[in-house]
Amino acid sequence: MNIEFLFPRTESKERHEHDVEMLEADLEEEDLKREVLTSLNSSDAFLMVTPGQRITSDPQFMKGHGTYHLPPDSMLSAVAGIVEPVNKLILVRPLHTRYTGDIGDLVIGRITEVTQKRWKVDLNSRQDGVLQLSSINLPGGVQRRKTEEDELQMRKFFIEGDLLVAEIHAFFQDGAANLHTRNSKYGKLRNGSFINVPPPLVQRCKTHFHTLPCGIDVILGLNGYIWPIDDSTREKIARVCNCINALSQNFVYINDTAIIYAYDASLKFHVRELRRLDVIDEIMSIVVAKVASSKTGFFQ
């Protein structure tokens, strides 16, 4: 009797094939983008525009964020930024801007106001978000209706100035975000340090909770608020904070890989030296080179 062995396909090979597939899809997308940009008379790989600049008068394109229509048929840029075509839709993405949320985004916010049945939360957005009393988990994980008594005790859960991590649940009519913390991962933030970076630098990822090899947990809020956590030492937190600040000053996308590279490159300096511009430049040149060579794809 012949026995046939079936070898399982190794995971690494599978992932490799998947990567190639992804790469091909990316390339195709790149080609499309290039095609659109060429049709917009841009010789470069990207097109930089400033307010009032005509992007196109071709009626086949749709106007997206950062553009406006000038009758009869011109599409003009409304912001200074980079043109990003998505098929026939044309967006202009500015470098600095306030956060515009999407449902499902993980954000870090600060309580600004406690009102009846709800908290107002600063999200670095154009309006404060709202966290309703009904969309939090009670301590101890009890699932029940929130009573009037809970309403009176709202300051026991969050008071003004508290930081919290939450998810955008929905939007109100006027565009304000409705948050929820109904997950054990969400809730009040403690034992860490707060960093603010431009929101476009934090990109959507599978997870926004990262544990760095140095033992620090980092929460990357999509609204540009970042919170590194460590229970024991302040020094490591300070180092991570300085690394993230250095990345944001140099406009490098902020994700776990970039932070790890920056952290490793920073180890030969004292924490307080990391605020010096020459030190930042030295670290960033290492990070940029590493990121460019690692081809992880987040440089698009």
Next chain:
Amino acid sequence: MSRQELLNPGGLRIDGRRATELRKIKCKPSVLRQADGSAYIEQGNTKCLAAVYGPREPRLKSQIIHDKANINVELSYAPFSTSERKRRAKTDKRILEIASAVKQTFEPVILANLFPRSQIDIYLQILQFDGGTVQICINAATMALIDAGVPMRDYVCACTAGCFDKQPVLDLNNTEESSDSPELTVAILPRSGKVTLLQMESRLHVEKFESVMNLATEGCKAIYKILDKSIRDNMKDATSNMI
């Protein structure tokens, strides 16, 4: 003669410029980290710092406009900005008037209907004063708004022009402003040429008006080129690590 000669027989002004020459402009966006957008600009010896915050949640409920953003402009002079050191109250009528002129200049240009129930704060500070407050405030605010990523129809560029003995002159400094010659401030959208602000507080013969207005418009277009270059250079620097 008590009155100083504003334009000498050689065609030069007090500071050595010709009649149709702008003062030297230096500008830089993104100078403050804390603000959403900021800019620093120098026009000759007039220096201005602008910071833009927003669109953000209005600080007062009464300031909420339910279908568009509320634009708030605050102007202040540093105590050391003039030759005589003095502290000017923020409620000075003259200062409030300039702030409201700047606000009215930007209201039709900013796409405020995209941000209902929000507020855009523009803080302007004159660090050194040598004439042309309105024009420098508008130019600085334009740069700071663009830096903040606030959607606008176009740049807004402002420039002054005056008239000395039938000769139109561009970009008056403080001495020239303080003389009794007329002064015109114009703010235009440089690409379309639309006028958003036109201010004159003295009398000017109607025959002269057109040439003065044209000179100021030319000045605005020259300023536009300088501002646009500065914004583009800043973007290139910032994105060099991204792409």
